[in-house]
Amino acid sequence: MTDVLPATARTLYARTARAQRDGRVPGLVAGVVRDGGLAWSAARGDVAEPHRDVQYRLGSITKTVTAITVLRLRDEGVLDLGDPLEHHVPGTPLGDRTLGQLLSHMAGATSESPGTWWERAPGTSLDGLGLSPADAVLPAARRFHYSNLGFGLLGELVARVRGRAWSDVARDEVLLPLGMTRTTPRPVPPAAQGWAVHPWADVRQPEPEHDAVVMAPAGQLWASAADLARLGAFLIGDTGEVLAPATLEEMVLPSGVDSGDTVGWSSYGLGVQVRRVEGATLVGHGGSMPGFLAGLWVDRDEATGALALANTTSGLDGGLPAALIADVKAAEPTVVGAWAPAPSPVPLELLGPWYWGPSPYALRAIPGGLLHLGGLGRPGRASRFRPGPDGTWIGMDGYFAGETLRLDPVALNLATFVFTRTPYDPAAPVPGGTCEWR
Missing domain, CATH: 2.40.128 (Lipocalin)
Structure with missing residues (x-):
């Protein structure tokens, strides 16, 4: 991969340092993705070295990995995105909602699982959630409604179809083939401690960590900056043997939004967020769990991405990755390939x-x-x-x-x-x- 120029590195580092200070983030790792991996990274605050290897909790970036596991099953012909959930996971109040609707948050499922706040309490099985008709809060395909529960159900689907835990399927079929050897469902040292920083004083307290069980596919993965950069390279187009390029193109297509609008918008594809920021279309995902914030975004036209990993419950500006991409684009714009003649496909x-x-x-x-x-x-x-x-x-x-x-x-x-x-x-x-x- 090609490292950024020294002047660009200073600009990126200055922006990262300001984000860590202004957000009062105990530890922050930021990076730029280019040519298949990290072209630049830096750490500020209480971060162990080497910082590229330290695990942080990804939160909802996990959903992108979950979506990839589902799409692999679709590409194998095991299921169809038009299948009702009932065909694969019977007995839920969302059984008439399709897999495609769940992947794009168009199924009308409740945003969170019922019962205890799942992000801060030990998890349970699908049966243990005790789902009821109240967990279908909107009609199917009526409007976008972000749902952690929906991705928990998709992970359950993967586990039942494959006959193995969702985390094992994700590891063997997605993470390891992409070279993400430091991405795990629970922290493996070196891993950052999650903190909550007091809103009115510069003091902090640790946040809990646990196994979310059936809700794990919605937000439990931990990863290093180097590993997260590999996922960014995947989103740019380096899909390897994990998904066909055509399936990636399907993932990043916005749902329910006119992508020709240049004013600015935010939408969702299949397991990825799609945003228009200052004329550029960015694909990726944000993530939050108690004690952690994360972001991974790529500009596929520029073949450049950026990431941020922070061990704080709140405070970090979520626009940091987009700003880092803009910095690189301004300082080192992509040089496109030369035009060359080619035969016309039609007379x-x-x-x-x-x-x-x-x-x-x-x-x-x-x-x-x-x-x-x-x-x-x-x-x-x-x-x-x-x-x-x-x-x-x-x-x-x-x-x-x-x-x-x-x-x-x-x-x-x-x-x-x-x-x-x-x-x-x-x-x-x-x-x-x-x-x-x-």
Whole structure:
């Protein structure tokens, strides 16, 4: 991997030092992810050395690992994201909610498990939770509602399908293949002590640590900075043998949000958060558990990520990783590959201007053997397309995601839309017919 330049390192270190002081964080480790691992890291406060090897509690970053285990089962054909939970984990009040809804927090499950505050008390089994209809707080697919319980149920699903504890499946199928040998369900020294810092005085007290059992898949993993950087490299695109690249692309697609909006938004994919920050789309996850805060975010376009691990219940600015990414981007912007000629995936005469009614569009060949259809000279519905069966093309994103594009020299047919070479071309099969322009 390529280390950052000395001047960049000083800027990153100054930002990290200020975050540790202003947040009154007992110990803070921050890092930049590039080229498959940590390109820079630093520690401030009460942190053991070597700081890259010290474990911190990840909190909800655990959900990303849980999602990967579920998606591996889907890719194997063992289950489908449209399956109701009841098919795999019978007897819960959320049995009619699908696995995809649980992964994207669209299942309407309660945010927390019933009973004692699960983050600060020893856990129990699924039966021990005593779930009831009250734990389905919203209708399915009605709105985003973050649910720790939902990911506890997904971990239970993995355990039942594989016939082994969720933590063992995660270790053998995700963590070890990614080289995350210092990521465990319970702390293994060297590991940071979790602290709560008093809001009105510079004193602290230790926070408890325990096995959350059925809720562990929602937030129990511990990891070092070096290990968390490997997960960041995975999110950038270094998936190895763990998931197919196409499945990662599915993970990071926002649910229920128009990703073409450049004003700023926050959404959730499948086990990952997706945010627009100052024009950049960041993918990753934040995490919190009593005594710990964590964050891992990557800018996939820049192939750069950043992380923060802190042993405090509150106080750290959650925007630190995003700010570190912005620092690197400003000081050392990614140099993109050179343009090179490539054959068009379709005859050249099919490319160029087309019209949906009177609205101008352009069909272009883009790198990777893909097509792009979008507004010409003004905003319009836009999508990329990949080759499909029988000479068709399948929408990959945007308005036409999943739709079939059929190419013809006279007309493009797409989801009942007919695009013509001239506005309402009388030679094309335009629904409703055409008249003379006057």
